[in-house]
Structure formats: C-alpha cells, structure tokens
Amino acid sequence: MTGHTLEDDQIELSDRPLLICDVDEVALEFVSPFMGFLNSRGHELRPVSFRLTGNIFALDDDAALDQAAVSVLLEEFYAEQDKWQRATESAAETLDALSRDADVVFLTAMPPRHRAIRRRVLDAAGMPFPMIASEKAKGPAARTLHGDRDLPVAFVDDIFRNLHSVRDHLPQALLVNLMAHTGFRALAPNPGEGVVVARDWPHLGEVVRHHFSAHRPAAG
Ligand SMILES: [Mg+2]
Known part of the structure; x- marks a missing residue:
C-alpha cells in the first residue's frame, strides 16, 4: 500500500489530449x-x-x-x-471549453482525507472533472496518468516545485504556471526553464489550445 490514489480515483482517459490541472490557487482561489x-x-x-x-x-x-x-x-x-473557496475567475468556463477537445484531470496535493469536501467544492463551482488527491510528488503521478501515450499533454500549477517535478518525469508536457492572486504573483521569482507563465485563465486557455493543436499526433 503506497498511499497513492490513482486506482481509487478510477480515471479513464480518452484518446484526446490531456490537461492535468492543479486546484489550489489555480482552479480554485486559495x-x-x-x-x-x-x-x-x-x-x-x-x-x-x-x-x-x-x-x-x-x-x-x-x-x-x-x-x-x-x-x-x-x-x-x-x-x-x-x-471559503471559490473558482478562480474564468476557470470553469475555460476548462469547460477545453474539455470539449481534451481530457481534464485535477491533480491536487490535498491530503486524501479532504477529498470529499474538495469534490463538492469543485462540483459546485462548475468543474466536475475527475480528481486525484495525493501528497506524493506530482511528476510521477502525472507520468503514471499519461503513460506512454502519443498524445499532447499539459500541466498547470502555481508551485514551481510541482512544475519542475513534471518536467523531470513527463518532459513532453507543456508546463504552465498560473497564480490566481495578483499580489503574490507579482512577488514570484522566475518559474524556471520551460515554464510558460499564464496571466489569467483566458490566456491559459489560448496557450494550452495552441500546444494541443501543434502537437496533435499524425493521423493513421
Ligand atoms: Mg496549487
């Protein structure tokens, strides 16, 4: 028993691009x-x-x-x-639009004991996408979820450590940094090599959509 919750969450992916999205300070204001x-x-x-x-x-x-x-x-x-927590501005609309052409999965670093309440908050905020709640490193979790599929993948998080973990374990992923709080965002250092900084959710939607269409696998 590793404490990893991938099996418990029973995430089923389609043959579409995959967006792995953090929750705190990204989908929900923190x-x-x-x-x-x-x-x-x-x-x-x-x-x-x-x-x-x-x-x-x-x-x-x-x-x-x-x-x-x-x-x-x-x-x-x-x-x-x-x-307390509410959806970040434009998060629900942007994820809904992206989900028409991609799988969306939340990967939240929350202790699994809080998963039921988190699920309710996300559902109430109009973001009913499947969720993995794990305190393990995000890189290995993202790697396990996406596997070896020849499909575009993107990962969004506010924490640089998580972005760098995914960079190490799923190097083909587009890495996007988003912070809901403008005051803290202004204090943030450079997120590191290969990380795109999104100004807001509409900008994030553009960046992810562009990556997905540019990295579509060849037909056949
Ligand atoms: Mg976060």
Whole structure:
C-alpha cells in the first residue's frame, strides 16, 4: 500500500489530449480565501514575500506564526474549504471549453482525507472533472496518468516545485504556471526553464489550445 490514489480515483482517459490541472490557487482561489479565513481567526497574511510561513501574523501581538501554527491553520482551512473557496475567475468556463477537445484531470496535493469536501467544492463551482488527491510528488503521478501515450499533454500549477517535478518525469508536457492572486504573483521569482507563465485563465486557455493543436499526433 503506497498511499497513492490513482486506482481509487478510477480515471479513464480518452484518446484526446490531456490537461492535468492543479486546484489550489489555480482552479480554485486559495490565497484570497485563506486571507479571509485567517482574519476570522485573528490572524493576517501579509503578502510581503513569496511564502506563507513568516508572512502570517497574529493581530493581537503582531507576532509571526511559526510553521507548526501555520500547518494547524491550513488543516482547519481545508476542513472547511467549502465556506471559503471559490473558482478562480474564468476557470470553469475555460476548462469547460477545453474539455470539449481534451481530457481534464485535477491533480491536487490535498491530503486524501479532504477529498470529499474538495469534490463538492469543485462540483459546485462548475468543474466536475475527475480528481486525484495525493501528497506524493506530482511528476510521477502525472507520468503514471499519461503513460506512454502519443498524445499532447499539459500541466498547470502555481508551485514551481510541482512544475519542475513534471518536467523531470513527463518532459513532453507543456508546463504552465498560473497564480490566481495578483499580489503574490507579482512577488514570484522566475518559474524556471520551460515554464510558460499564464496571466489569467483566458490566456491559459489560448496557450494550452495552441500546444494541443501543434502537437496533435499524425493521423493513421
Ligand atoms: Mg496549487
């Protein structure tokens, strides 16, 4: 038992291009609703550098929260994500349009114990695409999902580590970085070689569609 959930999710792919899409801060807003959640708990996230730990402060004494405290708050946030998280602007429409010519699969780094609530949030947001919830590295998961198929594949994530993991394990994939929160996006460093930065979901749709049509396998 590896803890990997690919079999549990029973993802069935068609013979069409594949878009593997992250959820937090990509399909669903994360930073903005997490800020609202923190405020409700007497804390504040100040986007002064490109990280969470160190930038979350207690409002009563202005002390920065340590990693352990941030982890507890993240766990509480995910447990009640349906109260906070919404689709990123144009995400549902863009994925719906792309899904007419491609398979869309969510690959979320969420602990599998939160998968039912996440599923409900995605469905309610108009994004009913299959989902893999795993805390394992995204590169091997993407590789297992796509296999050796001679079909175009694209991967979208806000976290550079995940993009680089997929670059290592599925080198033919188009890598796209998207961050819903403009404040954090402005603080982000260069995403690294071979990663396309999408301004927003409509731009992401154009980039992915272009890649899929340019890499269509020869007929026959
Ligand atoms: Mg993410």
